[in-house]
Amino acid sequence: xxxxxxxxxxxxxxxxxxxxxxxxxxxxxxxxxxxxxxxxxxxxxxxxxxxxxxxxxxxxxxxxxxxxxxxxxxxxxxxxxxxxxxxxxxxxxxxxxxxxxxxxxxxxxxxxxxxxxxxxxxxxxxxxxxxxxxxxxxxxxxxxxxxxxxxxxxxxxxxxxxxxxxxxxxxxxxxxxxxxxxxxxxxxxxxxxxxxxxxxxxxxxxxxxxxxxxxxxxxxxxxxxxxxxxxxxxxxxxxxxxxxxxxxxxxxxxxxxxxxxxxxxxxxxxxxxxxxxxxxxxxxxxxxxxxxxxxxxxxxxxxxxxxxxxx
Numbered sequence: 001x002x003x004x005x006x007x008x009x010x011x012x013x014x015x016x017x018x019x020x021x022x023x024x025x026x027x028x029x030x031x032x033x034x035x036x037x038x039x040x041x042x043x044x045x046x047x048x049x050x051x052x053x054x055x056x057x058x059x060x061x062x063x064x065x066x067x068x069x070x071x072x073x074x075x076x077x078x079x080x081x082x083x084x085x086x087x088x089x090x091x092x093x094x095x096x097x098x099x100x101x102x103x104x105x106x107x108x109x110x111x112x113x114x115x116x117x118x119x120x121x122x123x124x125x126x127x128x129x130x131x132x133x134x135x136x137x138x139x140x141x142x143x144x145x146x147x148x149x150x151x152x153x154x155x156x157x158x159x160x161x162x163x164x165x166x167x168x169x170x171x172x173x174x175x176x177x178x179x180x181x182x183x184x185x186x187x188x189x190x191x192x193x194x195x196x197x198x199x200x201x202x203x204x205x206x207x208x209x210x211x212x213x214x215x216x217x218x219x220x221x222x223x224x225x226x227x228x229x230x231x232x233x234x235x236x237x238x239x240x241x242x243x244x245x246x247x248x249x250x251x252x253x254x255x256x257x258x259x260x261x262x263x264x265x266x267x268x269x270x271x272x273x274x275x276x277x278x279x280x281x282x283x284x285x286x287x288x289x290x291x292x293x294x295x296x297x298x299x300x301x302x303x304x305x306x307x308x309x310x311x
Contacts, residue, residue, distance in 0.1 A: 021071035110199035111190030138256030162303030171213035209265030
């Protein structure tokens with residue numbers, strides 16, 4: 001059930017609730033039928049709509065009683081939900097979006113000749129178009145893949161400009177690059193031991209990990225941002241005036257039980273001083289998706305500095 005189908009079901013529910021609000025007594029049997037249908041959609045039966053939707057539409061999940069006020073309240077809750085996840089009715093599309101504008105200073109660009117040039121963070125113009133994918137739970141990744149009209153490229157570019165998520169953990173990072181990072185400390189962003197962002201020596205990591213595709217990366221970041229944990233962490237940081245937030249979600253919660261199909265990595269054998277090669281990373285059931293958000297000051301927007309699977 002893609003977002004297109006979900007939206008149609010909710011729009012139909014709103015229409016039905018409003019109709020019943022005007023004639024609730026005369027159409028009590030219609031109310032019974034509608035209540036059963038809405039319950040199926042909103043209680044997640046058959047995984048048709050995830051828990052976040054139910055948070056917004058709790059009293060619309062079951063029949064609210066034969067009263068005009070009750071039906072109008074159910075319609076309002078449904079509208080509030082759509083306003084939260086699909087504010088302009090163009091969810092999942094890049095159509096009509098404005099161009100990002102630069103923010104903050106230039107950063108990065110270090111390394112040998114041919115390294116990616118320094119970048120400048122840009123505004124996020126497509127966030128409101130992405131809520132519907134994690135709303136659908138793990139199956140939202142399939143919806144993103146099928147309906148992508150350029151939003152993956154747009155959001156990948158936003159992450160490129162604001163950090164290193166795609167350069168070190170995106171779909172273009174190869175097994176060989178991950179092995180070189182774990183064993184030799186080479187930065188996948190420029191293929192050398194010089195850190196592309198700082199110009200200093202790139203630090204070695206035991207587990208060098210990445211997403212299988214940029215679509216996986218984009219979906220994972222959206223899932224973290226939309227999660228209760230993500231929203232709470234951002235709200236707390238803003239209340240405290242902080243400029244960094246680290247959020248972690250279980251990979252199985254983001255991608256489902258087959259999450260290992262969407263991540264890969266190389267793990268160093270031996271110490272950083274005496275590496276003995278690397279082996280494929282073993283991602284346990286407690287694997288997390290980690291996103292680090294940063295901002296320059298309290299008046300600037302958050303950017304996804306990095307996003308990676310943590311074994």
